[in-house]
Amino acid sequence: MRNRTKDIGEEEYHLQQSEMMLATEDFREGGFAFITEGSLALRELGNYGVTKPISNGESAITALITGKSSKKIYGATSGKQSHLFYYDPSPAAEHVVDIGILGKDSACRNLMVDKDGVIYGILNPSGRIFRYVPEGEYSLIWTYKVNEIEFFDESVEEEVASAVLQSETNIIYGITKNTSKLFSFNIDTRSLKIVKEIEKAGKSNAIAIDKKGNIFGSSRNCLLFCYNTGNNALEILDIQLPSPKGMEYLNHIDSLVYDGNEYIYGGTTLGTIFRLNTATLELTGYGRPIPDHRIRSLVIGNDGMIYGCAGAPEKVSHLFALNPKNGEVKDLGIPMVHFPKNWICYDISALSVGRNGEIYIGKSERISYLLIYYPPVKKRNIK
Amino acid sequence: MKSIQFEIKEEGFLKILTWNVDNNHDSLWAIHAGSDGNIYFSSCSEGAASSAHLLRYDIKNNKLWDLLDIGELSGDPWNSGRIPQSKIHTSLRETSNGYLYGVSHCTAPNYEQSIFEVNGTFGDPHFGYRGAQMFRVQMDSGDVEYLGLAIPYEGCRSMEIVESLNKAYLVSYPRHCLYEFDFERRTSRLLGRIGTLGGMDIFKDKRDRIYGSYDNGRFFRYLPDDDEFEELSIRVPGIEGRENLYNFFFNVKKFREDFVCATGYYDGHIFRYNPEEGKEGLIEDYGFGWPDGWDGKTWTPPYVQAPVLYKNRWIFYGCNIIWKSTYLVRLDTKTNEKTVICELKCNNISSAWLSEGAISKDQSTLLFADVNMKSVPGVIMINVNKIN
Numbered sequence: 001m002r003n004r005t006k007d008i009g010e011e012e013y014h015l016q017q018s019e020m021m022l023a024t025e026d027f028r029e030g031g032f033a034f035i036t037e038g039s040l041a042l043r044e045l046g047n048y049g050v051t052k053p054i055s056n057g058e059s060a061i062t063a064l065i066t067g068k069s070s071k072k073i074y075g076a077t078s079g080k081q082s083h084l085f086y087y088d089p090s091p092a093a094e095h096v097v098d099i100g101i102l103g104k105d106s107a108c109r110n111l112m113v114d115k116d117g118v119i120y121g122i123l124n125p126s127g128r129i130f131r132y133v134p135e136g137e138y139s140l141i142w143t144y145k146v147n148e149i150e151f152f153d154e155s156v157e158e159e160v161a162s163a164v165l166q167s168e169t170n171i172i173y174g175i176t177k178n179t180s181k182l183f184s185f186n187i188d189t190r191s192l193k194i195v196k197e198i199e200k201a202g203k204s205n206a207i208a209i210d211k212k213g214n215i216f217g218s219s220r221n222c223l224l225f226c227y228n229t230g231n232n233a234l235e236i237l238d239i240q241l242p243s244p245k246g247m248e249y250l251n252h253i254d255s256l257v258y259d260g261n262e263y264i265y266g267g268t269t270l271g272t273i274f275r276l277n278t279a280t281l282e283l284t285g286y287g288r289p290i291p292d293h294r295i296r297s298l299v300i301g302n303d304g305m306i307y308g309c310a311g312a313p314e315k316v317s318h319l320f321a322l323n324p325k326n327g328e329v330k331d332l333g334i335p336m337v338h339f340p341k342n343w344i345c346y347d348i349s350a351l352s353v354g355r356n357g358e359i360y361i362g363k364s365e366r367i368s369y370l371l372i373y374y375p376p377v378k379k380r381n382i383k
Numbered sequence: 384m385k386s387i388q389f390e391i392k393e394e395g396f397l398k399i400l401t402w403n404v405d406n407n408h409d410s411l412w413a414i415h416a417g418s419d420g421n422i423y424f425s426s427c428s429e430g431a432a433s434s435a436h437l438l439r440y441d442i443k444n445n446k447l448w449d450l451l452d453i454g455e456l457s458g459d460p461w462n463s464g465r466i467p468q469s470k471i472h473t474s475l476r477e478t479s480n481g482y483l484y485g486v487s488h489c490t491a492p493n494y495e496q497s498i499f500e501v502n503g504t505f506g507d508p509h510f511g512y513r514g515a516q517m518f519r520v521q522m523d524s525g526d527v528e529y530l531g532l533a534i535p536y537e538g539c540r541s542m543e544i545v546e547s548l549n550k551a552y553l554v555s556y557p558r559h560c561l562y563e564f565d566f567e568r569r570t571s572r573l574l575g576r577i578g579t580l581g582g583m584d585i586f587k588d589k590r591d592r593i594y595g596s597y598d599n600g601r602f603f604r605y606l607p608d609d610d611e612f613e614e615l616s617i618r619v620p621g622i623e624g625r626e627n628l629y630n631f632f633f634n635v636k637k638f639r640e641d642f643v644c645a646t647g648y649y650d651g652h653i654f655r656y657n658p659e660e661g662k663e664g665l666i667e668d669y670g671f672g673w674p675d676g677w678d679g680k681t682w683t684p685p686y687v688q689a690p691v692l693y694k695n696r697w698i699f700y701g702c703n704i705i706w707k708s709t710y711l712v713r714l715d716t717k718t719n720e721k722t723v724i725c726e727l728k729c730n731n732i733s734s735a736w737l738s739e740g741a742i743s744k745d746q747s748t749l750l751f752a753d754v755n756m757k758s759v760p761g762v763i764m765i766n767v768n769k770i771n
Contacts, residue, residue: 026498033503041672057575058611292506301427314573315536316505316558334502342598342628344502344560365560366575366612367597 034336034344035319041372042337045077045085047095050142054083054098061362061370062109062349064297067134068117070355074132075370076121076361078107084121084132084149085241086139087370089324089354091137096370097147099132109205109349111163112172120172120187122163127156129172129185156183162207162253164215166229173215173229177202182215182227182234196234198225200252205296208256208264210278216264218253224283225277243271255308257298265306265322267295273308273322273329286329289320297350302357303375309348309361317348319361319373335361335371345371384525387438389447391495396769399729399753400440400762402426404449407433407461407491409758415483415752419522422750423450423483425471426760432494434461435471437485437520440762442743448521451527453487457516462494466504469549473584473739474542474553483520484530486553488538495738501557506536515539515553517564531569534562541584541635545591545607546552552593552607554585561585561595561605574605575612581631581648588658589640600630600647602663620668621650627751634700636740638692646672651684653700654713674721681705687712689740689751693767697727699749701727701737707734708756711765724770732757742767 002003021027028036045061046053053059054077063076073087082102088095102108102123110122119132130151138145143378156176163174172185173195180202182195200220207217213229222241227234243251251270258264264276271293275284289295289310296317306324311317321331335345350362354372361371389402404426413425414491422440427433434454440447454468461467478483489512492499504511515538517530533539537555544551551564553571559578564571581598588594593605600619605612619632632645643656653672658664671677672687681704688701688709696716700722703709709730711724727734736754743750749765 019706023497027500031498031500031503033500033505054613316502338628340627344557346576367577 013324023096029141033334035333035373037332038376039374040335040337041339041374042098042341042343043087043094043370043372045083045096045370046369049323050095051097051144053096054085056367057367058083060349060364060366061368062364063111063121064350064352064360064362065111065113065119066354067113067119068354070353072134073352073354073360073370074111074113074119075350076108076111077100077368078109078364079366080105082106082108082123084108084119086134086137087360088139089358093141093144095139095141097139097144097146099243100149102130102149103128108161110160110174112163114165114170115167120165121161124177125159127158127160127176128152129155131187143152152185152190154185154190156181156192161202162205162217164207164209167211168213169229171229173207173209173227174218175201175204175207195232196227198227198234201225201357203269204252205254205269206256206266207253208258208266210258210264211260212278214278216256216276216278218251218268220249222248222251222268237281239276239281241266241268242274242283242287243270254295255298257300257306259300263324264279265298265300265324266300267310268309269294271295271310273298275324284327286322286327289322289329289331290318292316297362299353299359301353301359301375303378304377307353307373308361308376309349309351311348313347313349313364316346319348319359321375335373337371339342345364345369384439384527385449387400387447387449389440391764394729395725396766397725397729398764398766399732400447400764401759402438402447404436404438405433407431408436408760410738410754411752411762412488412738412754413471413473413475413485414739414741414762415477416476416743416750416753417483417522418744420744422741422743422762424752424762425475425477425485427455428491429468429469430491430758432461432467432491432496433469434467435469435487436573437471437518439525442748448525450525451518453472453516453518456529457487457513457517457529459513459516460600464494465510466493466499466501466679467491467561470538472538472540474539476542476544476551477522478544478546478715484542484551485520486533486539486542486543486551487516488540488556489539489684501538502712505557512536512538515555517551521731530566533564533571535571543585543587543593545587545593547591548607550585551604552585554582554595559583564606574610577603580629580633583631583648584633584635584645586635586637586643588664592658594643594658596631598629599626600629600632603741615663617663617666619645619647619650620652620654620666621647625649634688634690636690636692639695642692644690644692644698646687646690649683651677651687653687653698655716667718669719672700672712672721674712689737691740691742691749692751693742693746693750699724699765699767700740701734701751703735706735709735709737710742713770727751727753727763729761729763732759734763737763
């Protein structure tokens with residue numbers, strides 16, 4: 001039999017080697033799936049003694065957004081109850097505060113912030129729009145204050161697939177999931193309008209708006225659409241999302257992030273990533289960071305890198321980075337932390353960026369936490 | 384089902400049963416004493432690619448039978464290049480209608496590889512693990528039936544069957560999620576994450592509620608009828624302050640409805656849990672499994688393994704410092720007296736780990752799934768009367 005004649009001492013255990021595999025150079029170089037560039041931390045969704053942590057089954061983080069001046073990170077969970085929360089990274093607090101319950105058996109995948117720092121979100125499956133005004137809230141190590149969450153009466157009365165806020169006009173634009181209708185909601189006048197119907201747009205999970213008021217999203221056969229909010233013109237562009245050939249009809253926009261100037265970076269449900277020049281409408285594809293589907297969130301880091309999470313729900317998500325300068329895409333790996341507890345983050349739905357360039361990772365499982373990824377500091381060049 | 388050659392060597396009151404169904408098999412992880420008097424166990428590998436086999440030892444007629452090769456049964460051969468179906472962990476469960484159910488697990492590397500990386504290869508169609516495969520054996524005929532994929536892309540560490548619902552509940556690896564498998568529809572459903580390393584073992588109570596523990600040892604209960612998790616306030620007993628990183632329960636064995644025996648992963652305590660007592664059940668901590676306790680010099684107290692209840696009073700179990708020889712210990716649950724019986728060494732091979740224990744139908748023989756120092760899969764058999 002194999003190993004029976006293996007020259008090992010009587011008291012040496014043959015499986016010790018495999019149990020110690022994680023410690024070997026061979027494994028760390030050749031088979032280590034976890035993030036090794038940069039470092040990670042974990043925050044529970046609450047601070048015992050101050051605020052009760054959000055319960056298991058309600059803690060799956062499905063939306064994150066950076067608050068005004070990057071002072072706080074706001075997030076929403078989905079599950080048996082959906083919660084709105086904030087994370088205050090200040091050393092005077094450094095904890096998550098549960099702002100309140102958004103709804104039962106519900107999901108929130110869209111959070112938006114206006115120029116005054118007011119948070120808006122959409123709760124599914126009802127499609128109701130809510131608002132949270134942070135002004136006056138505070139948190140310290142031993143206490144905190146939050147404000148009320150306000151729901152608007154107006155609603156599209158169906159699930160919303162994606163939404164975006166046009167800060168200049170205070171209008172939320174969104175796409176309904178089942179009927180693929182583009183709607184607008186004027187926050188000031190409370191006027192809700194169905195603007196257009198865009199075939200298959202409800203299959204996508206994100207839209208983005210540029211500084212000229214153009215909304216970009218995906219429609220049938222993963223063709224991009226552009227809706228101009230100024231002249232109410234909808235155009236299905238002759239630009240397809242990068243897709244495996246023959247699967248275009250199955251591909252939709254999964255996530256988008258706008259750099260505020262020229263480019264929109266995007267990820268698709270089939271797991272490809274791309275950049276769109278909003279002026280020239282030139283699209284550049286960067287392939288797939290990992291072999292799996294889904295790019296559920298993208299953010300632009302303070303270091304200029306595009307960070308994203310790749311991987312389908314109920315599988316294994318990887319964090320990746322795209323260098324827009326040279327197009328290099330790097331699979332950073334699976335987030336694993338050891339302190340304050342050992343945890344592997346297998347399912348990621350949301351990302352946001354903190355003041356110092358740290359990347360917040362919204363884990364979305366029955367037991368979920370907020371993870372923080374600190375990208376590595378670049379080495380100086382020594383000549 | 385085919386008859387295979389085997390060997391039984393005897394040393395004092397220890398006997399070791401060995402066989403060879405696969406040259407790459409190096410360990411034995413599941414053992415079950417069937418109501419039919421036969422002993423069922425899984426011949427497995429961790430060090431090299433293989434398919435796990437389920438074997439049956441007929442004590443009465445002194446015959447060994449190879450019932451199934453799980454890779455062959457599920458159409459997932461060991462040399463496919465994917466992470467193979469190399470293990471059946473402590474997941475054999477007998478049902479009242481005469482079937483033995485089992486489900487596969489993964490811990491061996493891909494064919495011709497030495498590195499095992501289930502996270503990195505997750506979901507990959509060419510290199511990743513396809514998932515835990517469910518099977519059953521009709522115990523009176525030995526007929527085998529493949530029941531389908533129980534957990535996609537992951538192995539299974541522990542299983543319970545709720546017969547009234549015709550469903551199995553399973554702990555997945557590496558994601559440590561609780562899954563439900565519907566035998567009628569042959570479909571599985573993710574119920575939720577339960578840990579990172581913890582939540583390894585589950586058991587059920589009289590009302591078919593499923594119990595597990597989180598990484599830090601806190602118990603939870605899943606209610607299949609309501610599809611709800613309950614967070615319990617009780618925890619795995621152990622040394623205060625050592626709950627993190629881990630102190631979940633494992634090596635769970637349900638002896639009676641009111642007697643579930645388990646041990647803490649990092650604290651080496653052995654305890655009884657009575658799920659029928661009060662709202663959350665009652666824990667009786669027997670303290671360290673090793674009679675001399677812990678000298679604090681090793682990274683954990685000696686591990687307690689494979690408990691077996693004898694005559695409703697004594698618990699026999701293995702106990703060792705990791706990677707050192709395992710000793711057989713007897714605990715008198717009435718007096719809490721613990722006695723080291725012997726080093727488990729047979730044919731000059733020391734046991735390194737007892738994965739699971741059982742007792743023969745006539746209560747005469749203790750049976751242990753042995754993971755030993757020299758990668759010879761074997762069943763350790765101990766005549767209890769000789770010990771006494």
